[in-house]
Amino acid sequence: MSEVVKLQLIGLCVVGLGVVILLFIKGQFLRVIGFVAIVLGLFSLVALAVPQMASLPPAEESINIADIKTPTDMATIGQKIFFSKGQCALCHSIGPSESARCPDLKGIGAKLSREFIFESLTEPQAYLYLDYRHEGIPKEYPARMPYINKNPIGLSKNEILSVIAFLQQMSGEPISVNPSELDLPRATPAPVKAADAGTVAVAQAR
């Protein structure tokens, strides 16, 4: 017997109990309870009659540095970080957007050097970004750029380089970041297996 059928049976029993109470009990409070039971039972039955769709979480992905062979691999990982752990998309858009609270990053990889992007992520207050998308005096963006390499986001150098690779790739630029620049995990008892142990969880916030 499936879960839906079990719940339908329970719903029917609740409705039936409510009907019995209304038919045979004279106490007003109990009769009201019976009425409420009928209403709640019917609500459950209707909810069980519509398509039953659960939302299953996607599999958690982990990044193995040993698997990163090309700059394109880095860009792929950078894209995932951009939309998850990096939280970049909470404020930035790629292309014009009314809801973006910070500069549009479309083509940013072509406009800025990788060093400048790295500095913008790790020293965000070094330069002030202003919004010129309106008439009159430029304004500050509503949200301030956080330090991406510190808490609560806390991206590692590897992750920041991957994000830069993604920004360059989506701007149509050649990717100037190379997998050889990635820091390999250290201080493991068995150095030969270090690559296996050095996974980076993508979606963990802290």
Next chain:
Amino acid sequence: MMNQGLNVTNHGRQIAGRMALVAGCAALLGWIGSPDAAFAQDAAAAAPTAYRDLPYIGSRNLVWIIAQLHLLLAGFVLGVPIFAWLCEVVGWKSGDKRYDKLAKEFTKLLTSSYATTALFGGILLFLLIGFYPKLMAYLTDIFFPSFLVYCALFLVETATLYLYWYGWDAMSEGNGKKFHIFLGFLLNVFAFFIMIVPNSWATFQASPVVIAEGTDFERAWAATWNPTWWPVNIHRIIANVVLGGYICGAYAGIRYLSAKSTEERYHYDWMGYVGNFIGVFGLLPLPFAGYWLMREIYQYNQQMGITLMGGFLSWLFILQAMLIGVLFLGSNYYFWMGITHRIPGSEGQYRKPIMAMLIILLLCLAVWMTPHSLVASLEEAQKMGGTHHPLLGVFGVMSAKMTVSNLMVLVTFMSFIMYWRAGKEDTAGWAKVAKSVMGAVLVLAGLAVIVLGVWGYFVPAIIRINYFSTSQVAIVIFVMLTITPLTALLLKSAKTTTEMVWGKMPPRAGYSLVLNAVMVILLMTLMGYARSSSRVHWHVYGVMRDSSQYAFSPALGYAAALMALNTFLFCLLVAFIFWVATMGDKAKAAAGAKGSPEPGRIPAMAGGAQALDGAVADRSEHPGQV
């Protein structure tokens, strides 16, 4: 002896209430203190515990039930002071003591219901710390300063409540009354802030913003001011008014059904009218607040909006339409019964407009409940050329639903105005002009809403959402803001042709009041599930992933069963609170009845009192209206 016993009981209840509040605050402080412990654990263990579970029932189900009960109780204890304060102001302005008494008796509920709410808050806190330590440490790290503000607010709220409740009789006249009303206002202001502080925690989970460097306070403030914070604040405050009103109505309905004497029937009929009135008063602007919230969600993250309206939660909105539809029908039905049973001779006069309104409401409900994609077999889908029905599919889109929801609000508003005007004859010289203006405004507004709805099919979605839907809402608000003051002005000089007779409603009126309250509670549980599930597998959307075994969102049927259970448990809790709060009055009434030859004395909960008994007979044929 009996009085002594009652005093002891009351005192005991107050002590219990205070203890529960202290327990709630202690629990909160425990939560605040927990990060240190968590960090100490972090240092000791390589992998700190992220989740704990409970066998059989499951940690999520238990948290779901307790959190839902806590939130519903919180809505109740925030809604009741608004309801009570409104009644007190009406009583003060109109001089009708029944409103003041009603306000006082509902305020009395607050002492026990605050304690119960704090108790469930404390339980919830312990469960959250135990089941979700990693998430709680993360949120504490961000929101610590707002926890302190929350504690401070509880202190001033409790102090104000004590002054408001214990000072009621001492501040019943002159400037004292004015000060008392000011205290009631303060109570609601503090209650509002108590509501919006935890709202910031919950809304941050759904629409987090990036937190830059800064002091603890700056970081907490940045997280608090997230895109859905104010839409949720406004939506919840209105919903609390609705909840308070309809629960008062349901209580009155139950007592009306079991009333033994004419006086009791009179009072509970009147109380049901007041509860339904305030419930509808809040219900009318509620869809607009909901629309604003949904719009902000779409603006914040289109994917989240799509998950809600077009993804796995889309069928939830069909259920929502059903519940809101029943609520609108129930509220209107109660108005219509009021017209036909409380105003003798009006049945024939109002039959046609009532029938027209009923048909419009049913048609609107049918359109609102039409799903975008029909449940069809493969064969049926092939015949239709997809899951979209060639005719009904037209009604399944947002343009149609916005149109009918606005029309339903308009019809309910007119139902309310009709009830307000029933039994009155205009005497003002400009009455004809005013009525023509009101009629024209209503007809033109209805047509404009429909035209915009149809036009909405032929424009891009962004234009429809940003301009057409907002214009529809603005039109309906304009109608309310025009017709309400005009009607009030007209009725100031109107002559009463038929007096309202209270206590003549049939038993089904009591059941309709109970039904309305159940619908509101179910709606709150349903939309709570929607808001929570829109985060899908994230504790904090896009920031902290739920990696527990309960990261999935259950299907609607399973969720609805839990919602029904939560609603039932909440109803029982509220019934218990009412029972406890009125226990002393019943004992008093019984003692009074023994010493008095008058039969059928009205329980104080009904707004009746010994001092009012004389007034009851006078007022039974001349009741004041809100």
